[in-house]
Structure formats: structure tokens, C-alpha cells
Amino acid sequence: MKALRLRTWKSDPVLEELPVPEPGADEVLVQVGGAGACHSDLHLMHEFEPGALPWSPPFTLGHENAGWVHTLGAGVTGLEPGQPVAVVGAWGCGVCAHCLAGVETYCERPDLAPVPSGGGGLGLDGGMAEYLLVPGARHLVPLPEGLDPATAAPLTDAGLTPYHAVRRSLAKLTPGATALVVGVGGLGHLAIQILRALSAARVIAVDPRSSALRLATESGADAALTPGPATAAEVRELTHGVGADVVLDFVGSDETLALGAQAVRQLGDLTVVGLGGGTLPFSFFGVPYECSVQTTYWGNRTELVEVLDLAARGHLTVHAATFPLSQSAEAYARLARGEIDGRAVVVPSRAYRP
Template identity: 50%
Template sequence: MKSLRFDAYKSSPELVETGRPVPGPGEVLLKVAGAGACHSDVAVFTEFDEEFGPAQLRPSFTLGHETSGWVEELGAGVSGFEKGDAYLVYGPTGCGHCRACSRGQDTYCENAATMPYLAIGLGRDGGMAEYVTVPARNLVPLGDADPVAAAPLADAGLTPYHAVKKSLPKLAGGGTYALVIGLGGLGQLAVQIISALTGATVIATDSNPAAMERAATNGALTVDSGPDQAEQIRALTGGRGVDAVFDLVGIAPTIELAMKVVALQGRVTVVGIGNGSYDWNFYGVPYEVELTSTYWGTVEELHEVVDLYRAGKITPQVELFSLDEAPLAYEKLIAGELAGRAVVSPAR
């Protein structure tokens, strides 16, 4: 079968022929419906090397940590799945027996340092292939929902959902405001998730007019990235500031913007892994402001994300590519030429 492999640091992934995987005990073989292309993948093959980056992400492996597919074959000891049924894959893969993993929080696995990989598609062969093996506990049923369009929900949906859920106390009640900085695939879903879970007024900002237009169609008030950006955002809140800010970029200027517009006792969550820094000062921000980060989410939360998707509350915007076009999907991602989340669909 064909697979898109990360085989060497500082080089682009390549399509190669690999053997069809065989599901081991407790695993399910999926025929891949869709696999999302993520900026995290780009960091792996452009920024990491022997000295920088997690040891679990050393080459080589098949990319694709946002995956959906149809059940093809069951490994030993697996039951309760029917061939042809559609599932979304929970990517994080911890040890399975520590306290965090027992709660479905594989992203916080206490034994992560001893694991041979971080996730399906991040160290372990992922979904940029015709078939992929997955632990049965990592499968979330999609029912009759479109599995191809659902693929990005495994990360681009789950990551902002987790961040929004953690911030819900700040958005409870009437008259609250939320700000989304960065309106790529995660940011667009964050706008929809906030609207689905809260009554907050959503403000969204980006330098891309087309991205802001899409956010506006989902009910957000938009602010461009001009020199008076912070003043405009504060004006929309009546000068009080934003109760919960979600920075989907994570570079120094966006973190600084978030801290300029956050309200007294507000919360800023840096979701984007832009490696930005912020010089905090006690008198430089309103009192009791929380500045925090987040990482992916739990398998239970992915079930909740799928519930929203099946109910029509959130809809990822996707741009489809065949498996042969997978390298092109990453080229367009790097060049900023995508209108939605790139999804590689081997059946296309």
C-alpha cells in the first residue's frame, strides 16, 4: 500500500510503498477515510533534528494524527465492532495503565518518557496511508456522519474544544466575551465551539480577510490586525476586556495582544504552538488574570466533539486531496494557500 512517510529530518515526507499493517491484540485495522494535514507535522519534518525535538518523533513513521476510517479487520481479543462502520481516531497513545491514562488523559501520560511514540501519526504509523492500525479504545463511533470531513475533528476540533471547556467558568452567565486569535482550521472550529457551548459574544481576529469572513458567517464579531487592534477589541466589550482569550497562534505578538485585551480575572489560553514568549509583570496586566497553555484533549472529550458534529453544531471546512496528492497538501499548508483544513482521502 502507499504511505506518506517522514523518513529523514529536514526533508519533505515522501510517498512510498509499505506493507499493509496487521492489527495486533487489542487493535483494529481501519481502511482510511481521511487524514488531516497539521502544522505540527510540518514542525516535525522541518524543525526537528537529532538534538531538538522529542525522541519519540525520530524518523521514520507514517504521518497523519487526524484520522478517520472504516473497520476492516479486528485483532485478537477485540469485539463489538462491525466491518464497514465508521470511526474517528483518538490520536494520543499513552501507556494505558497510569492514573492519567485510566481517565482517558493520554496526553498527560505519567510514563510518556518511556513510550516509543507520542500518538498515532506522531512516532507511530498514522493515517496518511491506505490502512492504519489503532488500539480499539482509541476509536470514537461516527455513526452515519461523513467520516472524511470528520477527520480534522481528531485534533483541530478536539484541541480547541478542550481549551474552551477548561475556560467555561469564565464564560458562564450573560454579558461575557470570548476572543479567538488566529482563524485557521482550529480557530474556525473554536468560534463554532464557543457558540455551541456558551452564550458569550465571540470576537475573532486574523490578518486574512477571507478567514475573518468565514468566522463572521459563524456569528463572530471580527477585528482586523491593524495598529488599533487591541483598542477595537476592548471597545467591543465596552472597555471591560475579554473574559476568555484563545490564542491559536502562540507567537509573542499574539500572546501580547491577548494580555492587552483580557479582562480583570480573565483567562488567556495559548493553544497554538508558536513558541512565543511573554514578559509578565505584576502591574502590567489586570489582577488575577490566568495565563495558561493546553494540549490536545481527552478521549471522552472527543466523543463530545463528535456529538456536536453529528448534531450539526460544528462543521470543519476541508479541502480534499488524494493520497497521491498528499505531498502537495503539505506544500500548500506551508505556503498558506489552503482555504480549509487539508484532508488526504485515499479513496478520492
């Protein structure tokens, strides 16, 4: 089979030929129908040094995946060949307190996993391939009726990550509240839709690209702003001088973190999701009184079930550009050049093949 591989840190991925994996006990082989190209993969390819993570290349890219159950390993029950499924991306040890609570994103004992990794496409082989080996049925969610794998794949991260972030601040997103979404890319445009689906809060979006601002408006934003020296003041003007109750920063640069700190309301939440590498100077008077500054990482299986349900019922629509597997490296190149609005999705298979 063909697979897009990261051979070494600080390199571009290469399409290679690999044998089709065979599932062992408790494993499931998935025929990949969709794999999202995530901006965080660009950081993974070009910014990490050897030894920075407990795992390293070579591995197949692609950590947001969906497809069809192809082959079941010994002991796997509850799934059938041909069944469409989404893949839960974070694969923890399965035995620590967090994993047992269903939040494998925050696994505390990766050393207990058979192979230390962050999941498929994060140390272990991911979904930018014709087939993906998944270590356990607990990492698979059957797709709701009417949702195909190519559509579902980006929801496993680009939908799940903002959903988790919004849910964390949901108590503050009351009618009359305001949410500020900074960065309207693959995650940001879905964050706007999630805010619309879960709350009655006003939504303001910020992005330097005119195409992204159009996407923000199409996704349901009440206002779309271009970043600049006056942006925080514009946010406060739109919120009658008080600022945003919740700021969701999907960029994470010095500039966007500074904007968030200037625009957030007292008692508000400033949530950093993006991996832009920025820092926020923190002091007593550096942010409004009792503002909570927090990070989030991905989401859990239960939340993914809810995200897929929202999409199946028409509340979430992924704005996506699709690429065949043969053009998967080009998908990342276009993403790096800022030429993708929404999400880039690689589609290795259009239909299930027994």
C-alpha cells in the same frame, strides 16, 4: 499501500510504498477515509532537532484520522469490520494515573508504552496512508449516524483541541462575556462554532487574512478584526472597556501573545493553543490582575465523543479542502504557503473495501 512518510527531521515528506500492516493481539487495522493535514505537522517536519523528542522519524504522517474498521486483532471486541470510526489521536502507556483517568494526552510514563510516541503520526505511523494500525479499541470512537470519515477526521484534532480549550474556560463564558479567537485557521474557525454551541458569549475573531475574516463571520463571529497596533484597543472598545473574558490564541507567536495579554480582562483566561514559538514576558504588572495564562494540549476520548455528536447534529461544520493521497505532499505545501482556509483533509479512500 501508499503512505506519506517523514524520513528525517527538517525534511519534506515523501510518498512511499509500504506493506499493509497486520493487526496483532488487541490491535485494529483501520482503512483510512480521511486524514487532516495539521499546521503542527509543519513544525514537526521543519523545526525539530534530533533528540528533541523521545521518538524520531521515519514514520507516516497524519495524527487526525477516521475511517472504517477493516481487520480485528485477537481479543478485540465491540467493533465490527466496515464500522465507521474516528481515531483518538494521543496514545499513552495505558497504565499511568493520567491514562487510567482517560487523559492519555498527558501520559506520565511513555517509557511504559510498547513503543514511545505521541501517537499515530507522532512517532508511530499515522493516517496519511491507505491503512492505519491502531493499538487498541480504546483509541477508536464509533461515528454517529450521518457523519462520514472524511468529515470526521479533522474533528479529532481541529475540533477536539479547541473544544477542550473552551470547556476549560466555560465557567467564564457567561451571557455578556466575550471570547477572543486569535487565528481563524483549521482550529480557529471551529473554535468560533464551539463557542456558539456551548455558550452565549460574544465572539471576536482576529486574523490578518481577509478570507479568514470572512470565514470567521460565516462561522458565527460577532466581529472580525485585522491585527495591528490598535487591535487591543478595538477589543476593549467592543467590550465596553473591560477586555475579553477568554482569549484563545491559536497562533502562539510573540505578536499574538502580546495582543492576548493586552486584550484579556482582569480575572480572565489567556489560553495558548498555537505552536508559534512565541514567548510572553510575565510579571506582576505584565498581565491584568488574576489573569490566568495557560496552555492546552488536544483533548480526551470523552470530549471527542461530544465533538462528534455536535457535528452530527449540525452544530459544527468543517470548512475543508480535500486532496487525494497522491497529492498529500501538496496539501502540506499549500498549508505552508497560507493557501488553505479552514482545514486540508487527505482522503485515501472514498468507501470501505472489505
